[in-house]
Amino acid sequence: MEIPTKYNPAESEDKWYKYWMDKGFFHSVPDEREPYTIVIPPPNVTGVLHMGHMLNNTIQDVLVRRARLQGKNACWVPGTDHASIATEAKVVNKLKQEGISKADITREEFMEHAWEWKEKHGGIILEQLKKLGASCDWDRTAFTMDEGLYESVIDTFIDLYKKDKIYRGVRMVNWDPSAQTAVSDEEVIHKELQSKLYYLRYQVEGSDDYITIATTRPETILGDTAVCINPNDERFAHLRGKRCIVPLVNRSIPIIEDEYVDVEFGTGALKITPAHDINDYQIGDRHNLETIDIFNDNGTMSEAAQLYVGKDRFEVRDLILPDLEKAGNLVKVEDYVNKVGFSERTDAVIEPKLSMQWFLNMKELAEPALEHVMNDDIQLHPAKFKNTYRHWMENVKDWCISRQLWWGQRIPVYYLPEGGYVVAKTIEEALVEATAKTGKTYQAEDLRQDEDVLDTWFSSWLWPLSVFDGIRNPENEEINYYYPTNDLVSGPDILFFWIARMVIAGYEYKGEKPFSNVYLTGIVRDELGRKMSKSLGNSPDPLDLIAKYGADGVRVGMLLCSPAGGDLLFNENLPEQGRNFTTKIWNAFRLVKGWEVADIEQPEYARIATEVFHARLNNTMEQLDEQFKQYRISEALMTVYTLFRDEFSSWYLEMVKPAYQQPIDKKTFDSTVALFEKLMQLLHPFMPFLTEEIWQLLADRSEEDSIMVSVMPKPDSYDANLLAKFEQVKEVIVAVRNIRKQKNIAFKDVLEMNYKAKEDNYDTSFDSVVAKMCNLQEITIANGEMTGAMSFIVNAIEYFIPLGDLVDVEEELKKMEEELKYTQGFLMSVQKKMSNERFVNNAPAKVIEIEKKKMADAEAKIKVLEDRIASMK
DSSP, X not given: OOOOSSOOHHHHHHHHHHHHHHHTTTOOOOOSSOEEEEEOOOOBTTOOXXXXXXXXXXXXXXXXXXXXXXXXXXXXXXXXXXXXXXXXXXXXXXXXXXXXXXXXXXXXXXXXXXXXXXXXXXXXXXXXXXXXXXXXXXXXXXXXXXXXXXXXXXXXXXXXHHTTOEEEXXXXXXXXXXXXXXXXXXXXXXXXXXXXXXXXXXXXXXXXXXXXXXXXXXXXXXXXXXXXXXXXXXXXXXXXXXXXXXXXXXXXXXXXXXXXXXXXXXXXXXEEOXXXXXXXXXXXXXXXXXXXXXXXXXXXXXGGGOSSTXXXXXXXXXXXXXXXXXXXXXXXXXXXXXXXXXXTTTXXXXXXXXXXXXXXXXXXXXHHHHHHHHTTSSEEESTTHHHHHHHHHHTOXXXXXXXXXXXXXXXXXXXXXXXXXXXXXXXXXXXXXXXXXXXXXXOGGGOEEOSXXXXXXXXXXXXXXXXXXXTTSTTOHHHXXXXXXXXXXXXXXXXXXXXXXXXXXHHHHTSSOSEEEEEEOOOEEOTTSOBOOTXXXXXXXXXXXXHHHOXXXXXXXXXXXXXXXXXXXXXXXXXXXXXXXXXXXXXXXXXXXXXXXESOOOOHHHHHHHHHXXXXXXXXXHHHHHHHHTTOHHHHHHHHHHIIIIIIIIIIHHHHOOOTTOOEEHHHHHHHXXXXXXXXXXXXXXOHHHHHHHHHHXXXXXXXXXXXXXXXXXXXXXXXXXXXXXXXXXXXXHHHHHHHHHTTOOTTSOEEEEEEOOTTOXXXXXXXXXXXXXXXXXXXXXXXXXXXXXXXXXXXXXXXXXXXXXXXXXXXXXXXXXXXXXHHHHXXXXXXXXXXXXXXXXXXXXXXXXXXXXXXXXXXXXXXXXXXXXXXX
């Protein structure tokens, strides 16, 4: 068949992805092979593909495709997360546009709208991942609200409650007034803002004296129940035991003492609002202070505030200032930079709020999860994140697992009409539990189920277990075969509230780690170092990039500069570099397939070239194995990238390429095709589409043949000495070509080469390669003085290219004197290193040997240069 001049990514990608899907190559069922399992970090069902997903899923695909090529039973489980807050916000907004308020419909009606929205939008991101080439087992696609996964979450809640790990209580939580739900500490993003510091004075009761406090939130004074001073601060000694008046509402509150107060901040006096600040709450608890909640759930002022009732908290901040000034309580206002917590999901400013919530006691649960990461049963890559993990786990707080939403797994708690509650999976079970608890008989309508749902993370922490039904059926065939999974690829930003929690769940419910390795990606940033985001407008659409550069080009571009845990500074030069690499591979393929093959004898240069490249290939496969073991995936790509670009395309193909309009011998051609196939297998995990296209065209294939289910070659033994010798041969070839370039001698013009070497220092076995690559008529030993020749030195062997009158003796002398000076300087630097006792005593023996060889080579080169310079003067 005629091979197209240009590779067409779009055509190839659609064709081969459909072929892989039709053949079921992505699907896995338990068998006798070694399993290799990855579960996808489930993207939010609300999401679309962004650059972070591109990086994360490309890395997963590389790992899973490589595992398949190694003969493992690879299973990559895809799916999506129901994302309670984000999805509910989307549905509420959609209803609002239709003129429907959530408050005006029933829970069941709302859930119908939510499921309808999910069915319409929920699969978008998974379809987009197919464009990237993600080889997920799509038959296993899971959703955290699927019946089996939903039931697993409910079973887990009930189990942990029975183990006395779950309790209910009023606690200070992070409240999102937009979503009107509690959120965890990890869902709060702290932003540094330019704010104001307001100095307000409170009149001391029964006197004309005042005490001045500083606050960033003047609207919260309406909930103040004390003013606090440090007991060691003598400035306020005269106010100990006294009371003061809250401005505007004229409430009398005590002046209390607590060492928590920072005497350096503001005035050294602190207003205490126990209902709306976690530290104030703790002080209030210590001093038995009254708690006044002045905010409604939506962030407006409640009746308890007495003033500005029903108005938004930030509107009140503007309204209260002139009133405070008019009343004589506003002293001054200063600019102030502080950190403010925002909800990760809605970007609303978080309001600390006392709320009745469900909590999971984490201390004991976290212990095995800490131990098994610290002892490397589970390895983090890069390992630097172990310190972050340890800090979090040693300071773990109880997990607020309830959310004031409808979209999610509803808490399986049923309240009794006379007070109290039972925990049960269904209303039928709840009725039985209620009767057992009280001795009374109840009807279904007598019991009221808790309105709240469970935190989204309370479902996704079970993900590696629940996708294989390991909670409901802990000994089923799939969980026992696929669990523990092998690798997890995720971002360090969810190391605690997803990764660590999966580890906790794994040891609690399977007595085993959920995965062996965690590869932590960096953040994709723009050239200015800013995180890519829609709001900044600095993030390209991944699908646009794929359309422009091809999926393989984008994958290569992203992976070339994405070390584990290191941020990726992205610009469009990267996928362009990836696309250029696909073009280079395609052109090399067209070159090979364009050769005429004849049944003629194999030339010596081709035999040597094939032997050398086989050695290089095996050497590289060893490197790749090591790099993958250490999760240095960016380096692994660069290793195979340079193997193809430099060693195969630039050297091997040039060495075996037949002369213009001449045929190539069949033995060399067959070897070249076989090498090309192996290179495509090494490249396949990184560039699945191009490699499949070429692999199919390199030889006759059956309908069932695919590179993705072929067997990747394993490293074989090779002659390392052969590779070392060939590196010197390359230096000779490059030097001769440089002489041609300097003297403007066309390659078609035949040259001769002579050499001077000590006995046994010159290996003639590569002469056929050198002659072919440099178009040399002959290579002979130099006799006598070589005049009228350009010279160079490689490994203490002096080479001469006779050029007659074309040689400028003065220029040659100058060049050799510069080279001598450089080599003498290099020798001194090595000698200095070798005279350092600390270096010699501590460096590995192999490093010392390398330095000794450098020194010997430099000394030999200096001797040759000095002799040559002396002979030319």
